[in-house]
Amino acid sequence: MEKIIVYGGRKLSGEVNISSAKNAILPIIAGSILCSEKCIIKNAPMLEDVFVICEVLKSLNSSIEVDELENTINIDNCNLKLSQPSSELVRKMRASFLVMGPMVARFGEFKIALPGGCNIGTRPIDLHLKGLSALGAQVSVGHGYVEAKANKLKGSNIYLDFPSVGATENLIMAATLAEGETIIENAAEEPEIVDLANFLNSMGANIIGAGTDKLRIIGVKELKSTEYKPIYDRIEAGTFMVAAAITRSKLKINNVNEEHVKPIIAKLTEMNVEIDLLGDSIVVDGNKILNPVDIKTMPYPGFPTDMQAQMMALLSTVKGTSIITETIFENRFMHASELKRMGANIKLDGRSAVIDGVEKLTGAEVKATDLRAGASLILAGLAAEGCTLIGDIYHIDRGYMNIENKFKKIGGNIIRI
Ligand SMILES: CC(=O)N[C@H]1[C@@H](OP(=O)(O)OP(=O)(O)OC[C@H]2O[C@@H](n3ccc(=O)[nH]c3=O)[C@H](O)[C@@H]2O)O[C@H](CO)[C@@H](O)[C@@H]1O
Numbered sequence: 497m498e499k500i501i502v503y504g505g506r507k508l509s510g511e512v513n514i515s516s517a518k519n520a521i522l523p524i525i526a527g528s529i530l531c532s533e534k535c536i537i538k539n540a541p542m543l544e545d546v547f548v549i550c551e552v553l554k555s556l557n558s559s560i561e562v563d564e565l566e567n568t569i570n571i572d573n574c575n576l577k578l579s580q581p582s583s584e585l586v587r588k589m590r591a592s593f594l595v596m597g598p599m600v601a602r603f604g605e606f607k608i609a610l611p612g613g614c615n616i617g618t619r620p621i622d623l624h625l626k627g628l629s630a631l632g633a634q635v636s637v638g639h640g641y642v643e644a645k646a647n648k649l650k651g652s653n654i655y656l657d658f659p660s661v662g663a664t665e666n667l668i669m670a671a672t673l674a675e676g677e678t679i680i681e682n683a684a685e686e687p688e689i690v691d692l693a694n695f696l697n698s699m700g701a702n703i704i705g706a707g708t709d710k711l712r713i714i715g716v717k718e719l720k721s722t723e724y725k726p727i728y729d730r731i732e733a734g735t736f737m738v739a740a741a742i743t744r745s746k747l748k749i750n751n752v753n754e755e756h757v758k759p760i761i762a763k764l765t766e767m768n769v770e771i772d773l774l775g776d777s778i779v780v781d782g783n784k785i786l787n788p789v790d791i792k793t794m795p796y797p798g799f800p801t802d803m804q805a806q807m808m809a810l811l812s813t814v815k816g817t818s819i820i821t822e823t824i825f826e827n828r829f830m831h832a833s834e835l836k837r838m839g840a841n842i843k844l845d846g847r848s849a850v851i852d853g854v855e856k857l858t859g860a861e862v863k864a865t866d867l868r869a870g871a872s873l874i875l876a877g878l879a880a881e882g883c884t885l886i887g888d889i890y891h892i893d894r895g896y897m898n899i900e901n902k903f904k905k906i907g908g909n910i911i912r913i
């Protein structure tokens with residue numbers, strides 16, 4: 497089993513380039529199912545999750561070539577077949593379930609293993625299923641599988657009880673080839689939803705309103721081939737912004753869309769981190785006396801839950817008391833006990849974490865309990881005195897491309913063993 501070792505206590509400096517977004521490319525690859533022609537995805541991040549979704553499509557007879565040197569994925573779904581991806585593969589990643597909407601839209605039926613929960617929460621799929629039923633599918637769940645059948649999906653009005661990112665994506669894709677018009681209200685507004693809509697529209701879909709809470713999708717008969725470059729990863733950008741702050745260093749972070757990281761900029765600025773915007777780059781200077789802050793995670797444009805763990809690591813190093821409230825996932829504080837091994841002073845009370853900043857963190861042997869928890873431990877390790885040994889780093893590889901090399905280039909003493 498690979499591990500990451502971080503020797504902490506060094507300042508970082510220089511520039512880092514952000515990759516394309518995991519959470520954008522996964523639904524985009526699933527969305528390619530709607531098209532029987534070729535799709536080329538440029539600047540694709542080479543991540544474990546990307547390889548898994550490609551395997552899911554291959555198991556449906558998609559012809560996919562991943563060019564790791566050129567960061568390009570060539571997808572040809574002209575011979576796609578109605579088949580069932582192995583449950584082992586599907587369970588590896590929540591986002592596998594995103595193939596459900598496009599498969600039903602294209603083949604009129606599909607059966608797939610339940611994606612299962614994961615350690616940040618139970619993560620049900622009821623909103624995806626209610627939406628598919630509203631589009632005319634007969635949905636049944638049993639013995640660990642979900643099956644949806646519809647001769648032809650029909651446009652409908654859908655109101656989501658919660659602006660779920662995945663449900664919004666699945667339903668956009670299902671509605672794209674449905675007959676007539678679909679309205680999705682209380683839709684998720686995340687930048688990755690806009691990117692999926694732009695990708696599908698580039699193939700001839702008719703999706704209006706992405707990025708707002710009301711989407712209008714006018715079904716089309718078929719989609720044409722496209723070449724597409726997904727948006728940059730706002731969570732990877734946020735992680736490096738926090739890296740500058742936690743090591744009290746100055747970093748230039750390239751490939752950042754300011755609009756997408758506004759809630760992170762707002763919180764770091766409130767903490768007294770200095771942030772300068774330079775077009776597609778952002779300069780973050782954390783070499784200041786930082787203030788504690790309170791954070792509440794919310795759907796976009798609120799503060800992203802995917803940045804909560806990294807902020808907890810940072811706040812652990814800031815004198816005073818900060819409170820983090822996690823409103824999206826009911827079990828997303830597992831990094832707290834790992835950070836505590838490094839000397840952090842964190843008390844959990846239901847959905848809130850009270851963090852009292854300590855003078856210094858110290859290196860320890862810890863485990864990545866999920867993807868962003870793993871990132872928070874690398875950040876804490878960079879700031880800590882001594883050596884931090886991080887296990888279960890496969891979680892980190894799901895969503896960060898070349899993480900140790902990116903940190904090495906900016907002066908981080910971090911190795912993979
Ligand atoms: C691949 C991807 O893009 N993952 C992101 C996506 O996950 P994902 O799409 O799974 O997140 P959702 O927005 O769907 O989930 C948010 C909340 O809604 C609940 N829920 C969701 C669907 C449903 O049918 N029923 C239900 O109750 C979930 O349990 C959770 O408590 O958005 C999350 C919230 O921004 C991010 O943390 C994930 O990084």
Ligand SMILES: C=C(OP(=O)(O)O)C(=O)O
Nearest residue numbers: 519590591802867868895
């Ligand atoms: C929770 C995350 O991803 P996923 O939804 O794929 O588990 C994440 O990217 O932080």
